[in-house]
Amino acid sequence: MAGSTLTLGKALNEGLRKALEDDPKVLIMGEDVGRLGGVFRVTDGLQKDFGEDRVIDTPLAESGIVGTAVGLAIRGFRPVCEIQFDGFVFPAFDQIVSQVAKMHYRSAGNVKLPITIRIPFGGGIGAVEHHSESPESYFCHTPGLKVVSCSNPVDAYWMIQQAIASDDPIVFFEPKRRYWDKAEVDPSAGAPRSLWDAEVVRAGSEVTLLTYGPSVKVCLEAAAAAETEGRDIEVVDLRSLSPIDWKTVIASVRKTQHAIVVSEAPVYASLASEIAARISEKCFYELESPVLRVCGFSTPYPTSRIEEDYLPDLDRILDAVDRSLAF
């Protein structure tokens, strides 16, 4: 099959379709995922082709979605749960943190829960409250979960399939404001890399921007703008947030000697904090300046009319680049 131009949302749809075709144990479950095809149409057409028993429109209860997925997984299925929006994952938080994350550990490996929990996350779409959050740090903080985020259509297509094939439970964060971004996706090419590998999406020599999900594009734009001023910025797309590909991260920071973490999540006690701490431990002698964090502020997600002031944008990133290099 030759490559075609797909949006990120459609790439996810094609990846889910492939997973359903490849393994009869794969199920999709969530609110409005069937007849409607999901509020973002990520599961569009799948119920029609795979039936109501495999693409399940569930009652409106997030804990129920994840809790029944646990039972289905114990029975040998591979459920893919959709949480409709980031801010709606918390009714399921108990099941995810206390049951999904711990089952393999407490059963001494006897019970595997190959569950993928898809969550559209992040802001920038002018939504009402609870529809623009970045809760990934909670899940990264939870042993037993693996957490990944795609930033582009090619990764979306492959990473969703790799996540579903994993025997560990994975929280899969989808950058909702990038659902309509397009790229060439070639299913015949094979997965370009492991699910757990970070990718240097732009090579540079002076500063490393470490980022993921929706902020990858912002960082690339910042790097392009900086280039016009003669700055040479490297951008690393982490892709896997737990575990993190420290080898790639540390190699980049040792090279550039300046590191900035960019994320939409509230900065305090966040994944960005963990990255900054670890870089300080591993690259202490190479660093020329403190690791900086350009993140969401430590507030609830603000109203949409001022969300652009909350989100890390090109100017805030470039300001941090200036501060890092001037240190």
Added chain:
Amino acid sequence: MAVQSVQPSEGPELVQLLTPEGERVEHPDYSIDLTEDEYRELYRDLVLVRRIDTEATALQRQGELGLWASLLGQEAAQVGAGRALTGGDFAFPTYREHGVAYCKGVDPVTLLGLFRGVNQGGWNPHDKGFQLYTIVIGSQTLHATGYAMGLQRDGADGAVMAFFGDGASSQGDVNEAFVWSSVFQAPVVFFCQNNQWAISEPLERQSRIPLYERAKGFGFPGVRVDGNDVLAVLAVSRAALERAREGSGPTLVEAYTYRMGPHTTSDDPTRYRLAAELETWKLKDPIERMKAYLSRTGMADHDYFAEVDTAADELAAHIRAGCLALDDPDPITLFDNVYAGGSTLLDEEREQLAAYLGSFEGAH
């Protein structure tokens, strides 16, 4: 067996087939007809299950277990439900279902690991169809419902039984499980042991109506059974499981019983309930009524009861020896099985701990 017609003691809504005095009674909807051997075996189960409990409580008092959740008084509820389960059925327990575990063939010694602190559940759930104990209240009812949906998709014959208590009936997860199982007609039986107390809170703090009546609002039948009557529990559980297997959806069984002991060995029930209440329930003891029935009908004699007591002593000795043989795990194993596919982060932390522990070798 001659069956006398006696009015049940707890009102007409309570299914009872054996009175607290050990008299067989009839019920219009539920009946049971067992061989003499089967009646005797049920008695034996009750005695052995109580012995598992008393031995584990003793082990806790002697410092061999950190905690124990006693099932004292709930033996008939658990044996009745447990013996209704067949090989293809899967049970999702709370942390108090030692009697169900016994009926499912799980060695009682393996139940102790969690309470001794040497593991978090020492058995493989797939071996006997008995999931690990679940401590967060009510979570397992959703797992049971999901497993039942899996049975539907596999076209399998089995059914699922979800265990929980009166306190759990207030949890969101339990109510979500009711919705899901009803909507999808999942082959699951919700077996609620209403033992009257959620630690210190009485049933009145959980519900204004009898718990079994809640089922109606979710669209499936509920039935209240005398939870201290092993025959009635067996009959009701079998009917509910059969209904599930036939594709007719869930049933809520409320086994009306009493927690004779504390919530756990860490609890002190004298702070919140009267001794007189306990005395009332002692008159409804599940083992005594079965013993009276066997004696009255001549199905068992002194020799049989003595033989069961000997078997209980042997089981207790097995549990005690097994418990003492449960050694502490090697500290480095705390990193094992966090992930099925491993983790580079944990590999690094494991090496750190190993190096740290290794630094003490040879030192005193």
